Amino acid sequence: MRETETTTLEINGRTREIAAPPNQTLLETLREHGYFEVKSGCEKGDCGACAVLVDGEAVDSCLTLTGTLEGRAITTVAGLKRGEELHPLQAAFVKFGSIQCGYCTPGLIMAAQSLLNETPEPSDEDIRLALSGNLCRCTGYTKVFDAVQEAARVLREEESAS
Amino acid sequence: MFAEFDLVMPSGLDEALDILAEAGGDGGLDVLPLAGGTNLVVDLRARRVSADKLVGLGRIAALRGIERSNGRVAIGAGTTLSDILRDPGMAEAAPSLVESARVFAGQMVRNTATVAGNVCCGSPAADTVPPLLSLDAELTLTGRDGSRVVPLADFFLGYQKDQRRPDELVTKIAWDAPKPNSANLFYKLARRKGDAITVVGIAVTVAAEAGKCTTARIALGAVAPVVKRAREAEAMLEGEALTPELIEVAARQAVEESSPIDDVRASADYRRHSVHALTRRLLTQAWDPATVGG
Numbered sequence: 403m404r405e406t407e408t409t410t411l412e413i414n415g416r417t418r419e420i421a422a423p424p425n426q427t428l429l430e431t432l433r434e435h436g437y438f439e440v441k442s443g444c445e446k447g448d449c450g451a452c453a454v455l456v457d458g459e460a461v462d463s464c465l466t467l468t469g470t471l472e473g474r475a476i477t478t479v480a481g482l483k484r485g486e487e488l489h490p491l492q493a494a495f496v497k498f499g500s501i502q503c504g505y506c507t508p509g510l511i512m513a514a515q516s517l518l519n520e521t522p523e524p525s526d527e528d529i530r531l532a533l534s535g536n537l538c539r540c541t542g543y544t545k546v547f548d549a550v551q552e553a554a555r556v557l558r559e560e561e562s563a564s
Numbered sequence: 565m566f567a568e569f570d571l572v573m574p575s576g577l578d579e580a581l582d583i584l585a586e587a588g589g590d591g592g593l594d595v596l597p598l599a600g601g602t603n604l605v606v607d608l609r610a611r612r613v614s615a616d617k618l619v620g621l622g623r624i625a626a627l628r629g630i631e632r633s634n635g636r637v638a639i640g641a642g643t644t645l646s647d648i649l650r651d652p653g654m655a656e657a658a659p660s661l662v663e664s665a666r667v668f669a670g671q672m673v674r675n676t677a678t679v680a681g682n683v684c685c686g687s688p689a690a691d692t693v694p695p696l697l698s699l700d701a702e703l704t705l706t707g708r709d710g711s712r713v714v715p716l717a718d719f720f721l722g723y724q725k726d727q728r729r730p731d732e733l734v735t736k737i738a739w740d741a742p743k744p745n746s747a748n749l750f751y752k753l754a755r756r757k758g759d760a761i762t763v764v765g766i767a768v769t770v771a772a773e774a775g776k777c778t779t780a781r782i783a784l785g786a787v788a789p790v791v792k793r794a795r796e797a798e799a800m801l802e803g804e805a806l807t808p809e810l811i812e813v814a815a816r817q818a819v820e821e822s823s824p825i826d827d828v829r830a831s832a833d834y835r836r837h838s839v840h841a842l843t844r845r846l847l848t849q850a851w852d853p854a855t856v857g858g
Contacts, residue, residue: 404568424571424618427605446606448759453672459646462672465605469571470598470620513671520650534758535670 414481428463450536453509460516479508490556494549502540599681641680660695660750697783698767704736720790746771747850770850787822815844
């Protein structure tokens with residue numbers, strides 16, 4: 403085992419000193435520290451189940467070495483929650499039945515959040531492009547696209563009300 | 565299990581080059597540059613690749629960015645596929661590259677993977693390489709003792725063999741933006757638009773003047789050990805008006821210049837058929853008066 407290095411990460415708003423060997427991926431680190439909402443799927447960048455935000459941009463945590471992330475801010479799907487209230491994306495996924503077995507859901511929501519960070523008013527084609535790295539074997543995607551459009555609308559309304 | 569290695573994250577290019585240069589000495593340390601890692605991390609996990617040390621390039625701010633001046637376009641080696649899609653000027657500066665970025669893997673990979681990394685992986689199915697070949701792109705290779713510029717068309721020496729020495733990094737990729745009266749197109753044939761490995765990927769450039777083709781480029785992906793230009797097919801087109809008959813002949817010539825294999829994604833026969841059909845289609849689209857201006 404190579405020497406363990408310490409990396410400072412901000413995870414869901416909380417600063418943590420993470421000790422990890424150089425070959426540890428962010429996926430392994432997060433699950434080892436109890437962030438079980440981050441799912442392990444293909445572990446090669448095909449399925450998107452492990453997606454998290456790094457400084458607001460979705461990445462596959464299975465392809466990201468923890469040691470490359472010094473000082474970066476990580477957001478998991480649990481970090482989107484607003485106190486006791488669901489984030490509009492989370493609420494829309496529930497409302498539209500965009501969740502069936504649920505395994506792909508954390509990754510889909512993070513990929514969608516990454517899109518909405520840049521593109522508050524996405525076209526259906528924008529959504530398709532943004533979610534092309536997330537595999538879902540239950541829903542057939544249509545309900546997912548509906549939920550993302552609904553959440554985008556809610557977030558725009560919040561923005562214009564603030 | 566995951567291969568073991570050390571990881572260093574230099575903040576400057578010189579430091580990264582020093583580490584790579586020292587590794588090449590008698591110590592015999594196996595040191596690899598780590599860009600986006602979307603291929604390398606998978607290969608390390610599967611133990612298809614081993615390394616004593618990785619030099620992560622993610623903190624070298626000078627490597628990331630897109631510059632355009634006087635018709636010349638240059639992207640730093642840290643530039644990601646998403647950076648290409650976000651830059652509104654790229655639609656004119658590299659239409660084929662933008663198209664390839666749209667159908668490249670999925671969002672999370674595009675947010676991380678770099679264009680230079682895609683080139684350096686040396687895959688015959690690398691999606692950015694046919695577009696860059698169709699644009700006559702040049703690579704800047706930098707080592708501790710200086711830089712050299714290598715045309716991408718000369719970079720690949722064979723299957724996953726290229727001109728980069730282990731102590732060098734690709735630091736820049738540059739090309740001339742397409743001229744007026746030209747078209748630069750890419751088509752990826754795959755099972756799906758996203759998250760799929762290319763069966764055949766073709767990029768073409770056609771420039772025209774006074775009703776004649778002045779420049780033709782046809783770059784073929786996933787149908788030979790390396791991504792390559794169909795140079796004889798290109799030569800048939802230059803100086804001529806691209807009639808449907810000539811386009812047909814050139815498309816057949818492009819097939820002659822490919823050497824596809826049977827694999828899990830498609831048969832060699834299907835790939836040859838697709839080279840013919842797609843080359844003909846893209847040349848026809850490119851020659852459209854609306855595209856090259858007649």
